[in-house]
Amino acid sequence: MADERATVFVRGHVQGVGFRWWTRARALELGLVGYARNLDDGRVEVLAQGPTEAIDRLVTLLAEQPSTARRPGRVTSAVTQFAQPIAGLVGFTER
DSSP states (O other): OOEEEEEEEEEEEOSSSSHHHHHHHHHHHTTOEEEEEEOTTSOEEEEEEEEHHHHHHHHHHHHOSSOSSOOOSEEEEEEEEEEOOOTTOOSEEEO
Protein backbone atom coordinates (compact mmCIF):
# COMPACT_ATOMS: atom_id res chain seq x y z
CA MET A 1 0.00 0.00 0.00
CA ALA A 2 1.23 3.50 -0.79
CA ASP A 3 2.44 5.89 1.84
CA GLU A 4 0.73 9.17 2.62
CA ARG A 5 1.65 12.24 4.64
CA ALA A 6 -0.47 13.95 7.26
CA THR A 7 0.21 17.13 9.17
CA VAL A 8 -1.80 17.42 12.38
CA PHE A 9 -2.07 20.69 14.29
CA VAL A 10 -2.95 19.87 17.89
CA ARG A 11 -4.35 22.56 20.20
CA GLY A 12 -4.83 22.44 23.95
CA HIS A 13 -2.48 21.96 26.88
CA VAL A 14 0.08 20.08 24.80
CA GLN A 15 3.39 21.84 25.42
CA GLY A 16 5.60 21.08 28.40
CA VAL A 17 3.73 17.88 29.31
CA GLY A 18 5.56 15.17 27.32
CA PHE A 19 3.18 15.30 24.36
CA ARG A 20 5.91 15.34 21.68
CA TRP A 21 7.76 12.45 23.36
CA TRP A 22 4.52 10.44 23.59
CA THR A 23 3.70 11.22 19.94
CA ARG A 24 7.18 10.11 18.83
CA ALA A 25 6.83 6.82 20.73
CA ARG A 26 3.41 6.08 19.16
CA ALA A 27 4.64 7.03 15.66
CA LEU A 28 7.66 4.74 15.95
CA GLU A 29 5.44 1.88 17.16
CA LEU A 30 3.29 2.40 14.07
CA GLY A 31 6.29 2.51 11.72
CA LEU A 32 5.87 6.16 10.77
CA VAL A 33 8.49 8.78 9.95
CA GLY A 34 8.32 12.53 10.54
CA TYR A 35 8.44 14.86 13.52
CA ALA A 36 6.53 16.60 16.31
CA ARG A 37 7.38 20.20 17.13
CA ASN A 38 6.09 23.00 19.31
CA LEU A 39 4.70 26.07 17.56
CA ASP A 40 4.94 29.58 18.95
CA ASP A 41 1.15 29.83 19.34
CA GLY A 42 1.02 26.89 21.79
CA ARG A 43 0.02 24.18 19.32
CA VAL A 44 2.04 21.09 18.44
CA GLU A 45 2.59 20.29 14.76
CA VAL A 46 2.88 16.60 13.96
CA LEU A 47 4.08 15.57 10.50
CA ALA A 48 3.71 11.84 9.99
CA GLN A 49 4.31 9.77 6.89
CA GLY A 50 3.75 6.10 6.22
CA PRO A 51 1.02 3.56 5.50
CA THR A 52 -2.53 4.92 5.47
CA GLU A 53 -3.69 2.62 8.29
CA ALA A 54 -0.84 3.76 10.56
CA ILE A 55 -1.52 7.43 9.79
CA ASP A 56 -5.20 6.96 10.59
CA ARG A 57 -4.36 5.27 13.90
CA LEU A 58 -1.97 8.06 14.95
CA VAL A 59 -4.52 10.75 14.05
CA THR A 60 -7.12 8.92 16.14
CA LEU A 61 -4.73 8.64 19.10
CA LEU A 62 -3.86 12.34 18.88
CA ALA A 63 -7.48 13.51 18.83
CA GLU A 64 -9.53 10.99 20.82
CA GLN A 65 -11.41 12.16 23.89
CA PRO A 66 -10.81 10.80 26.41
CA SER A 67 -7.46 9.28 25.55
CA THR A 68 -7.35 5.49 25.70
CA ALA A 69 -3.54 5.50 25.36
CA ARG A 70 -2.54 7.67 28.33
CA ARG A 71 -1.79 10.64 26.11
CA PRO A 72 -0.31 13.46 28.21
CA GLY A 73 -1.84 16.91 28.34
CA ARG A 74 -5.30 17.91 27.20
CA VAL A 75 -6.26 18.15 23.53
CA THR A 76 -9.05 20.54 22.59
CA SER A 77 -8.76 20.17 18.81
CA ALA A 78 -6.72 18.40 16.15
CA VAL A 79 -6.84 19.55 12.54
CA THR A 80 -5.39 17.20 9.93
CA GLN A 81 -4.14 18.09 6.45
CA PHE A 82 -3.15 15.39 3.97
CA ALA A 83 -0.55 15.80 1.22
CA GLN A 84 1.78 13.86 -1.03
CA PRO A 85 4.65 12.03 0.73
CA ILE A 86 8.05 13.69 0.99
CA ALA A 87 10.96 11.65 -0.37
CA GLY A 88 13.85 10.89 1.96
CA LEU A 89 12.19 11.27 5.37
CA VAL A 90 13.75 8.94 7.94
CA GLY A 91 13.07 8.41 11.63
CA PHE A 92 10.67 10.34 13.83
CA THR A 93 12.07 13.25 15.83
CA GLU A 94 11.05 15.78 18.41
CA ARG A 95 11.89 19.27 17.26
